[in-house]
Amino acid sequence: MSRTLVTGGAGFLCSSLCDRLLQDGHDLLCVDNFYTGSKRNIAHLIGNPYFELMRHDVTFPLYVEVDRLFNPACPASPVHYQNDPVQTTKTSVHGAINMLGLAKRRGARIPQASTSEVYGDPEIHPQEESYWGRVNPIGVRSCHDEGKRCAETLCFDYHRQHALDIKVVRIFNPYGPRMQPNDGRVVSNFIVQALRGEDITIYGDGSQTRSFCYVDDLIEAMVRTMETGPEFTGPANIGNPSQFTIRELAEKVVSLVGGRSRLLFQSLPSDDPRQRQPDIALAREALGGWQPTVPLDDGLRHTIAYFRELLHA
Numbered sequence: 603m604s605r606t607l608v609t610g611g612a613g614f615l616c617s618s619l620c621d622r623l624l625q626d627g628h629d630l631l632c633v634d635n636f637y638t639g640s641k642r643n644i645a646h647l648i649g650n651p652y653f654e655l656m657r658h659d660v661t662f663p664l665y666v667e668v669d670r671l672f673n674p675a676c677p678a679s680p681v682h683y684q685n686d687p688v689q690t691t692k693t694s695v696h697g698a699i700n701m702l703g704l705a706k707r708r709g710a711r712i713p714q715a716s717t718s719e720v721y722g723d724p725e726i727h728p729q730e731e732s733y734w735g736r737v738n739p740i741g742v743r744s745c746h747d748e749g750k751r752c753a754e755t756l757c758f759d760y761h762r763q764h765a766l767d768i769k770v771v772r773i774f775n776p777y778g779p780r781m782q783p784n785d786g787r788v789v790s791n792f793i794v795q796a797l798r799g800e801d802i803t804i805y806g807d808g809s810q811t812r813s814f815c816y817v818d819d820l821i822e823a824m825v826r827t828m829e830t831g832p833e834f835t836g837p838a839n840i841g842n843p844s845q846f847t848i849r850e851l852a853e854k855v856v857s858l859v860g861g862r863s864r865l866l867f868q869s870l871p872s873d874d875p876r877q878r879q880p881d882i883a884l885a886r887e888a889l890g891g892w893q894p895t896v897p898l899d900d901g902l903r904h905t906i907a908y909f910r911e912l913l914h915a
């Protein structure tokens with residue numbers, strides 16, 4: 603039985619990863635400081651003899667005996683990562699150093715969750731891994747973008763210097779059940795607003811694009827990543843290449859929820875990327891033909907049903 607550590611395991615994405623790894627027979631340690639995560643996301647796992655929960659902040663050293671570790675601990679929503687930007691950089695950088703140190707001591711395999719934000723506001727479209735990005739080093743998003751870029755650097759230096767079995771995956775705009783109602787990302791904001799009959803807050807004119815990936819598709823990619831051999835280091839984009847404008851997303855949500863919400867246009871936050879779309883050819887090849895299977899409309903229906911129940915709306 604593989605002893606596996608998941609950092610940030612009480613968060614939106616990684617609580618589902620915990621479910622999947624337990625189903626697949628892992629002996630699991632979930633570490634979280636509950637900054638954006640929620641005990642509700644993992645409450646159903648308490649009592650499972652193969653699930654252990656530890657409140658811990660990855661910016662501090664951690665000495666545990668595991669064979670594999672996923673390191674996605676980091677707030678992902680711009681609202682939350684900008685709330686305490688110094689802590690965000692510490693989480694990405696000190697967190698990566700500690701987890702890489704742990705992996706080095708244990709000889710453990712370490713997939714690192716990176717992000718599409720390493721491309722910043724990209725000039726090439728769709729984004730391939732060979733593109734180095736266009737990131738503002740001193741802007742309000744830099745704590746997350748540069749923090750994750752530095753974490754990637756650390757992964758590749760531990761790989762070159764200490765032969766660590768690293769795997770870097772760049773996640774593109776995931777959504778789905780277990781997002782927090784106050785998460786602040788666009789999909790949860792729009793759904794919560796529509797369910798409450800409030801106006802839908804579009805930042806800018808809504809012509810900026812994103813490519814949204816349903817949580818189940820990403821978890822499948824993360825699990826397959828863990829099973830690749832040491833020759834696969836990434837970085838690899840994982841996401842859904844179907845691209846939508848934010849206005850199209852708003853209109854879809856309003857029509858699926860069926861309320862009377864109107865579109866309310868507000869100012870665009872600084873450094874907001876104009877377009878984002880993953881090229882997933884590399885992941886498709888390395889991960890045994892993996893590709894997303896859940897279209898946006900279906901994923902939105904599942905996510906709306908989740909929030910409807912959560913909010914009793």
Ligand code: NAD
Pocket residue numbers: 609610611612613614615616633634635636637638639640658659660661673674675676677678679693697715716717718719773774775776
């Ligand atoms: P989330 O905020 O729901 O989950 C992050 C988890 O990490 C939370 O449970 C939080 O409490 C925990 N955490 C934060 N700081 C910590 C620390 N110092 N020590 C221990 N735990 C800590 O976000 P998510 O959507 O589940 O994101 C997971 C990962 O995926 C992140 O690494 C994120 O950067 C990446 N991601 C990228 C994008 C993108 O498109 N740009 C989008 C989503 C996620």
Ligand code: UDP
Pocket residue numbers: 662663664665666699700701702703704705706707
């Ligand atoms: N570390 C950790 N758990 C371990 C091993 C190391 O948290 O099981 C931390 C340790 O605090 C160290 C960091 O990981 O600061 C980097 O470890 P590494 O061995 O690369 O560096 P060194 O200890 O030589 O500074």
Ligand code: UDP
Pocket residue numbers: 679680775786787788789791792803804805806810812848870871874875
């Ligand atoms: N956005 C929006 N309304 C909201 C929240 C976000 O129009 O209530 C926009 C945001 O400006 C960005 C896009 O939606 O252009 C995606 O934002 P999100 O915070 O989900 O993630 P990002 O991809 O920017 O990290």
